[in-house]
Amino acid sequence: MNATPLFHLQGNYAPVKEEISATDLPVLGSIPSGLKGRYVRNGPNPKTGSSPHWFMGDGMLHGVEFQNGSARWYRNRYVRTRAFLEDAPTFTAEGTRDLTVGVANTHVVAYAGKIFALVETSLPTEVTRELETRGCFDFGGRLTTPMTAHPKICPLTGELHFFGYSFAPPYLTYHRADASGALAQSVEVQVPGPTMIHDFAITQHHVIFMDLPVVFDLELALAGTMPYRWSDEYGARVGLMPRGSRAAAVRWFEIAPCYVFHVLNAFEQDGEVMVDVARYPELWRPGSPGFSRAELHRWRIDIERGHVREDRLDDRVIEFPRCDERRISLRHRYGYAVHTEDGADANRGTALIKYDRQTGGAAVHDFGAGRVPGEGVFVPASATAGEDEGWVLTYVYDAARDASDLVILDATGFAGPATATIQLPVRVPYGFHGSWIPDPA
Numbered sequence: 283m284n285a286t287p288l289f290h291l292q293g294n295y296a297p298v299k300e301e302i303s304a305t306d307l308p309v310l311g312s313i314p315s316g317l318k319g320r321y322v323r324n325g326p327n328p329k330t331g332s333s334p335h336w337f338m339g340d341g342m343l344h345g346v347e348f349q350n351g352s353a354r355w356y357r358n359r360y361v362r363t364r365a366f367l368e369d370a371p372t373f374t375a376e377g378t379r380d381l382t383v384g385v386a387n388t389h390v391v392a393y394a395g396k397i398f399a400l401v402e403t404s405l406p407t408e409v410t411r412e413l414e415t416r417g418c419f420d421f422g423g424r425l426t427t428p429m430t431a432h433p434k435i436c437p438l439t440g441e442l443h444f445f446g447y448s449f450a451p452p453y454l455t456y457h458r459a460d461a462s463g464a465l466a467q468s469v470e471v472q473v474p475g476p477t478m479i480h481d482f483a484i485t486q487h488h489v490i491f492m493d494l495p496v497v498f499d500l501e502l503a504l505a506g507t508m509p510y511r512w513s514d515e516y517g518a519r520v521g522l523m524p525r526g527s528r529a530a531a532v533r534w535f536e537i538a539p540c541y542v543f544h545v546l547n548a549f550e551q552d553g554e555v556m557v558d559v560a561r562y563p564e565l566w567r568p569g570s571p572g573f574s575r576a577e578l579h580r581w582r583i584d585i586e587r588g589h590v591r592e593d594r595l596d597d598r599v600i601e602f603p604r605c606d607e608r609r610i611s612l613r614h615r616y617g618y619a620v621h622t623e624d625g626a627d628a629n630r631g632t633a634l635i636k637y638d639r640q641t642g643g644a645a646v647h648d649f650g651a652g653r654v655p656g657e658g659v660f661v662p663a664s665a666t667a668g669e670d671e672g673w674v675l676t677y678v679y680d681a682a683r684d685a686s687d688l689v690i691l692d693a694t695g696f697a698g699p700a701t702a703t704i705q706l707p708v709r710v711p712y713g714f715h716g717s718w719i720p721d722p723a
């Protein structure tokens with residue numbers, strides 16, 4: 283028997299037991315009146331109190347709504363999926379994956395007037411601005427694969443680009459939906475086998491896929507835990523598909539074996555495609571289930587010469603890299619990431635980093651001892667504000683209070699004092715990704 287407690291059930295990884303709605307939240311500092319909308323973040327919160335892996339708990343949304351320089355409410359709500367409501371089985375009687383069953387615990391994204399809670403194993407789950415669940419969304423029956431939790435909205439066309447991956451063929455399918463919310467294109471992408479594909483990227487002319495050596499393992503699946511492991515045999519490749527083309531046009535480039543959960547952004551420059559990623563040297567080698575260290579790297583894909591140069595941009599350990607969403611697919615100057623600490627899974631750091639790719643420098647906001655931030659999400663001060671002109675929002679766990687704050691940083695004064703700290707009455711367990719969801723125009 284394994285006597286080591288699972289990290290994801292300890293401390294602030296542990297699930298909270300109640301759904302609450304809170305108003306009259308204490309605020310230190312002042313909330314910018316330009317914030318009109320809500321910050322919502324998703325994360326695992328197993329309803330039974332336990333799950334075999336951090337990635338497998340039921341999704342819970344945590345949101346704070348802003349209006350007129352005040353925080354109107356904090357709410358946390360389970361995503362009421364069929365897995366949550368009915369304990370519905372993941373597989374059909376025929377042995378295929380039931381795409382209407384998933385934990386919806388990874389991200390929450392607004393697109394075409396809808397809000398989706400996402401997990402990469404199932405269809406999107408639509409939720410409301412008040413965090414109530416509407417149900418599964420399948421683009422009018424047209425989406426027949428799971429949807430990644432990391433779709434990309436092109437800021438110039440409003441299109442939603444995404445993919446679905448599966449342990450059974452087709453292993454990888456690319457999809458594009460138009461700005462109105464209609465699924466416009468679905469094409470299979472040929473890959474040698476089933477790998478875990480968490481994220482991807484777009485540039486103005488390309489869709490970029492990562493086929494990395496974390497492969498499906500049936501024995502792990504049958505054991506009921508994360509069914510993927512490192513492979514020394516599979517190899518590692520990055521694929522470029524011209525936007526709007528057929529999948530047969532994907533061109534693959536060999537890279538050094540590694541794993542990447544998250545892309546910061548990608549863009550084109552002088553005939554090269556740049557992809558900034560949080561790169562792990564390896565992940566989940568059999569017998570080694572934890573996480574190694576991820577560092578910011580840049581792949582420079584030379585399309586003409588057919589090779590990829592890989593540069594490490596920083597030696598600090600990071601995760602949850604983000605940029606100003608208005609720069610997705612375009613050259614970015616700034617990026618934001620959580621600065622984690624070396625080693626064990628539960629070892630989170632107390633700082634966020636802001637990278638400046640023009641100067642090569644970085645600013646660090648350290649929240650202080652016992653104050654641990656999650657992913658930082660950039661919110662522009664207005665639709666016409668420049669890159670970095672706005673705020674970075676993050677939930678910060680405060681060990682002294684055993685509760686969390688929503689902290690607002692001025693992105694241009696990143697290392698300085700917080701603009702506002704909203705004290706929540708409860709913990710927001712460490713989770714995954716969130717979005718700023720503005721009021722409808």
Ligand SMILES: [Fe+2]
Nearest residue numbers: 480543544715
């Ligand atoms: Fe992710």
